[in-house]
Amino acid sequence: MNLNPAWEYVADNVMGGVSNGGMRQETYQSRKAAILYGNLSLDNNGGFIQIASDLNSDGTAFDASMWTGLELDVSGNSDRYDIRLRTDQLTKPWESFRTEFxxxxxxxxxxxxxxxxxxxxxxxxxxxxxxxxxxxLAIGRKFHAEVAVAGVRLYRI
Known part of the structure:
Protein backbone atom coordinates (compact mmCIF):
# COMPACT_ATOMS: atom_id res chain seq x y z
CA MET A 1 0.00 0.00 0.00
CA ASN A 2 1.54 3.29 -1.11
CA LEU A 3 1.63 6.06 1.46
CA ASN A 4 1.86 9.70 0.44
CA PRO A 5 3.52 11.36 3.41
CA ALA A 6 2.97 15.07 3.93
CA TRP A 7 6.46 15.50 5.36
CA GLU A 8 7.14 18.32 7.77
CA TYR A 9 10.53 19.41 9.06
CA VAL A 10 11.31 19.53 12.80
CA ALA A 11 14.65 20.36 14.45
CA ASP A 12 16.07 20.31 17.96
CA ASN A 13 15.57 24.07 18.25
CA VAL A 14 12.06 23.29 19.51
CA MET A 15 13.92 22.26 22.70
CA GLY A 16 16.74 24.82 22.65
CA GLY A 17 19.18 23.02 20.34
CA VAL A 18 21.02 24.74 17.52
CA SER A 19 21.07 22.18 14.70
CA ASN A 20 19.99 23.63 11.36
CA GLY A 21 18.67 22.23 8.16
CA GLY A 22 15.47 21.76 6.25
CA MET A 23 13.43 19.62 3.93
CA ARG A 24 12.97 20.09 0.24
CA GLN A 25 11.05 18.23 -2.45
CA GLU A 26 13.09 17.81 -5.63
CA THR A 27 14.62 15.34 -8.04
CA TYR A 28 17.47 13.49 -6.32
CA GLN A 29 19.51 11.16 -8.49
CA SER A 30 16.72 10.96 -11.10
CA ARG A 31 13.90 10.33 -8.59
CA LYS A 32 11.40 12.72 -7.03
CA ALA A 33 12.07 12.69 -3.31
CA ALA A 34 11.79 14.47 0.00
CA ILE A 35 15.30 15.36 1.15
CA LEU A 36 16.23 15.92 4.78
CA TYR A 37 19.43 17.95 4.98
CA GLY A 38 21.37 19.96 7.51
CA ASN A 39 24.10 20.17 10.09
CA LEU A 40 23.64 18.59 13.49
CA SER A 41 25.05 20.15 16.61
CA LEU A 42 25.12 18.72 20.11
CA ASP A 43 25.28 22.23 21.64
CA ASN A 44 22.49 23.27 24.03
CA ASN A 45 21.41 19.62 24.46
CA GLY A 46 20.60 19.41 20.76
CA GLY A 47 21.34 16.78 18.21
CA PHE A 48 18.47 16.05 15.80
CA ILE A 49 16.69 17.10 12.66
CA GLN A 50 13.81 15.15 11.15
CA ILE A 51 11.05 14.89 8.63
CA ALA A 52 7.84 13.35 9.92
CA SER A 53 4.33 12.70 8.72
CA ASP A 54 1.07 11.54 10.24
CA LEU A 55 -0.46 8.60 8.39
CA ASN A 56 -3.93 10.15 8.58
CA SER A 57 -4.21 13.85 7.78
CA ASP A 58 -6.33 14.43 10.89
CA GLY A 59 -3.66 12.91 13.15
CA THR A 60 -5.73 9.91 14.18
CA ALA A 61 -4.38 6.36 14.38
CA PHE A 62 -4.13 4.16 11.32
CA ASP A 63 -4.70 0.41 11.60
CA ALA A 64 -1.64 -1.17 9.98
CA SER A 65 -2.25 -4.64 11.41
CA MET A 66 -2.87 -6.15 7.95
CA TRP A 67 0.71 -5.33 6.93
CA THR A 68 4.09 -6.80 7.85
CA GLY A 69 6.07 -3.57 7.92
CA LEU A 70 7.38 -0.51 6.11
CA GLU A 71 9.10 -0.36 2.75
CA LEU A 72 11.11 2.77 1.93
CA ASP A 73 13.08 3.91 -1.11
CA VAL A 74 16.08 5.84 0.24
CA SER A 75 19.41 7.28 -0.83
CA GLY A 76 21.90 9.59 0.82
CA ASN A 77 25.39 10.34 2.00
CA SER A 78 26.32 6.92 3.48
CA ASP A 79 25.40 7.96 7.02
CA ARG A 80 23.14 6.34 9.62
CA TYR A 81 19.58 7.56 10.14
CA ASP A 82 16.66 6.54 12.32
CA ILE A 83 13.14 5.55 11.40
CA ARG A 84 10.76 6.27 14.26
CA LEU A 85 7.17 5.25 14.61
CA ARG A 86 4.68 6.80 16.98
CA THR A 87 1.41 5.25 18.06
CA ASP A 88 -1.48 6.39 20.18
CA GLN A 89 0.11 4.31 22.97
CA LEU A 90 2.81 6.95 23.43
CA THR A 91 2.14 10.11 25.45
CA LYS A 92 5.56 11.76 25.76
CA PRO A 93 7.49 13.28 22.83
CA TRP A 94 10.68 11.30 23.59
CA GLU A 95 8.89 7.92 23.41
CA SER A 96 9.03 6.01 20.13
CA PHE A 97 9.53 2.73 18.36
CA ARG A 98 12.74 2.87 16.35
CA THR A 99 15.27 1.27 14.11
CA GLU A 100 18.16 2.62 12.06
CA PHE A 101 19.44 2.31 8.51
CA LEU A 137 15.79 11.41 11.75
CA ALA A 138 19.40 12.45 11.71
CA ILE A 139 20.31 12.24 15.37
CA GLY A 140 22.83 11.88 18.14
CA ARG A 141 26.13 13.14 16.80
CA LYS A 142 27.67 16.11 15.00
CA PHE A 143 27.52 15.51 11.24
CA HIS A 144 26.10 16.74 7.94
CA ALA A 145 22.84 15.00 7.09
CA GLU A 146 21.51 14.28 3.62
CA VAL A 147 18.92 11.57 3.15
CA ALA A 148 16.35 11.32 0.37
CA VAL A 149 13.07 9.40 0.62
CA ALA A 150 11.34 8.66 -2.70
CA GLY A 151 8.70 6.19 -1.58
CA VAL A 152 7.03 4.91 1.56
CA ARG A 153 4.78 1.87 1.53
CA LEU A 154 3.26 -0.69 3.82
CA TYR A 155 3.98 -4.24 2.70
CA ARG A 156 2.83 -7.71 3.66
CA ILE A 157 4.29 -11.12 3.06
Whole structure:
Protein backbone atom coordinates (compact mmCIF):
# COMPACT_ATOMS: atom_id res chain seq x y z
CA MET A 1 0.00 0.00 0.00
CA ASN A 2 1.54 3.29 -1.11
CA LEU A 3 1.63 6.06 1.46
CA ASN A 4 1.86 9.70 0.44
CA PRO A 5 3.52 11.36 3.41
CA ALA A 6 2.97 15.07 3.93
CA TRP A 7 6.46 15.50 5.36
CA GLU A 8 7.14 18.32 7.77
CA TYR A 9 10.53 19.41 9.06
CA VAL A 10 11.31 19.53 12.80
CA ALA A 11 14.65 20.36 14.45
CA ASP A 12 16.07 20.31 17.96
CA ASN A 13 15.57 24.07 18.25
CA VAL A 14 12.06 23.29 19.51
CA MET A 15 13.92 22.26 22.70
CA GLY A 16 16.74 24.82 22.65
CA GLY A 17 19.18 23.02 20.34
CA VAL A 18 21.02 24.74 17.52
CA SER A 19 21.07 22.18 14.70
CA ASN A 20 19.99 23.63 11.36
CA GLY A 21 18.67 22.23 8.16
CA GLY A 22 15.47 21.76 6.25
CA MET A 23 13.43 19.62 3.93
CA ARG A 24 12.97 20.09 0.24
CA GLN A 25 11.05 18.23 -2.45
CA GLU A 26 13.09 17.81 -5.63
CA THR A 27 14.62 15.34 -8.04
CA TYR A 28 17.47 13.49 -6.32
CA GLN A 29 19.51 11.16 -8.49
CA SER A 30 16.72 10.96 -11.10
CA ARG A 31 13.90 10.33 -8.59
CA LYS A 32 11.40 12.72 -7.03
CA ALA A 33 12.07 12.69 -3.31
CA ALA A 34 11.79 14.47 0.00
CA ILE A 35 15.30 15.36 1.15
CA LEU A 36 16.23 15.92 4.78
CA TYR A 37 19.43 17.95 4.98
CA GLY A 38 21.37 19.96 7.51
CA ASN A 39 24.10 20.17 10.09
CA LEU A 40 23.64 18.59 13.49
CA SER A 41 25.05 20.15 16.61
CA LEU A 42 25.12 18.72 20.11
CA ASP A 43 25.28 22.23 21.64
CA ASN A 44 22.49 23.27 24.03
CA ASN A 45 21.41 19.62 24.46
CA GLY A 46 20.60 19.41 20.76
CA GLY A 47 21.34 16.78 18.21
CA PHE A 48 18.47 16.05 15.80
CA ILE A 49 16.69 17.10 12.66
CA GLN A 50 13.81 15.15 11.15
CA ILE A 51 11.05 14.89 8.63
CA ALA A 52 7.84 13.35 9.92
CA SER A 53 4.33 12.70 8.72
CA ASP A 54 1.07 11.54 10.24
CA LEU A 55 -0.46 8.60 8.39
CA ASN A 56 -3.93 10.15 8.58
CA SER A 57 -4.21 13.85 7.78
CA ASP A 58 -6.33 14.43 10.89
CA GLY A 59 -3.66 12.91 13.15
CA THR A 60 -5.73 9.91 14.18
CA ALA A 61 -4.38 6.36 14.38
CA PHE A 62 -4.13 4.16 11.32
CA ASP A 63 -4.70 0.41 11.60
CA ALA A 64 -1.64 -1.17 9.98
CA SER A 65 -2.25 -4.64 11.41
CA MET A 66 -2.87 -6.15 7.95
CA TRP A 67 0.71 -5.33 6.93
CA THR A 68 4.09 -6.80 7.85
CA GLY A 69 6.07 -3.57 7.92
CA LEU A 70 7.38 -0.51 6.11
CA GLU A 71 9.10 -0.36 2.75
CA LEU A 72 11.11 2.77 1.93
CA ASP A 73 13.08 3.91 -1.11
CA VAL A 74 16.08 5.84 0.24
CA SER A 75 19.41 7.28 -0.83
CA GLY A 76 21.90 9.59 0.82
CA ASN A 77 25.39 10.34 2.00
CA SER A 78 26.32 6.92 3.48
CA ASP A 79 25.40 7.96 7.02
CA ARG A 80 23.14 6.34 9.62
CA TYR A 81 19.58 7.56 10.14
CA ASP A 82 16.66 6.54 12.32
CA ILE A 83 13.14 5.55 11.40
CA ARG A 84 10.76 6.27 14.26
CA LEU A 85 7.17 5.25 14.61
CA ARG A 86 4.68 6.80 16.98
CA THR A 87 1.41 5.25 18.06
CA ASP A 88 -1.48 6.39 20.18
CA GLN A 89 0.11 4.31 22.97
CA LEU A 90 2.81 6.95 23.43
CA THR A 91 2.14 10.11 25.45
CA LYS A 92 5.56 11.76 25.76
CA PRO A 93 7.49 13.28 22.83
CA TRP A 94 10.68 11.30 23.59
CA GLU A 95 8.89 7.92 23.41
CA SER A 96 9.03 6.01 20.13
CA PHE A 97 9.53 2.73 18.36
CA ARG A 98 12.74 2.87 16.35
CA THR A 99 15.27 1.27 14.11
CA GLU A 100 18.16 2.62 12.06
CA PHE A 101 19.44 2.31 8.51
CA UNK A 102 22.33 3.54 6.37
CA UNK A 103 21.39 5.77 3.43
CA UNK A 104 23.74 4.60 0.67
CA UNK A 105 24.55 6.79 -2.35
CA UNK A 106 22.68 4.35 -4.61
CA UNK A 107 18.92 4.09 -4.24
CA UNK A 108 17.87 1.12 -2.14
CA UNK A 109 14.53 -0.29 -1.09
CA UNK A 110 14.44 -1.13 2.61
CA UNK A 111 11.92 -3.64 3.95
CA UNK A 112 11.59 -3.17 7.67
CA UNK A 113 9.26 -5.54 9.53
CA UNK A 114 7.31 -3.95 12.37
CA UNK A 115 8.81 -6.59 14.65
CA UNK A 116 12.28 -5.05 14.29
CA UNK A 117 11.29 -1.69 15.79
CA UNK A 118 12.37 -1.43 19.42
CA UNK A 119 10.63 0.48 22.20
CA UNK A 120 12.48 3.58 23.35
CA UNK A 121 11.81 5.18 26.74
CA UNK A 122 8.48 3.38 27.01
CA UNK A 123 7.25 0.06 28.35
CA UNK A 124 4.72 -0.13 25.50
CA UNK A 125 4.98 -2.88 22.90
CA UNK A 126 4.35 -1.72 19.34
CA UNK A 127 0.69 -2.11 18.37
CA UNK A 128 0.19 -1.71 14.60
CA UNK A 129 -3.51 -0.96 15.09
CA UNK A 130 -2.49 2.37 16.66
CA UNK A 131 0.15 3.60 14.18
CA UNK A 132 -0.01 7.37 13.85
CA UNK A 133 3.29 8.90 12.65
CA UNK A 134 6.48 8.05 10.75
CA UNK A 135 9.71 10.01 11.14
CA UNK A 136 13.11 9.94 9.46
CA LEU A 137 15.79 11.41 11.75
CA ALA A 138 19.40 12.45 11.71
CA ILE A 139 20.31 12.24 15.37
CA GLY A 140 22.83 11.88 18.14
CA ARG A 141 26.13 13.14 16.80
CA LYS A 142 27.67 16.11 15.00
CA PHE A 143 27.52 15.51 11.24
CA HIS A 144 26.10 16.74 7.94
CA ALA A 145 22.84 15.00 7.09
CA GLU A 146 21.51 14.28 3.62
CA VAL A 147 18.92 11.57 3.15
CA ALA A 148 16.35 11.32 0.37
CA VAL A 149 13.07 9.40 0.62
CA ALA A 150 11.34 8.66 -2.70
CA GLY A 151 8.70 6.19 -1.58
CA VAL A 152 7.03 4.91 1.56
CA ARG A 153 4.78 1.87 1.53
CA LEU A 154 3.26 -0.69 3.82
CA TYR A 155 3.98 -4.24 2.70
CA ARG A 156 2.83 -7.71 3.66
CA ILE A 157 4.29 -11.12 3.06
Missing amino acids: TATPDWQTLRIPFGTFTSHKTEAIFDPTQLRRIGI
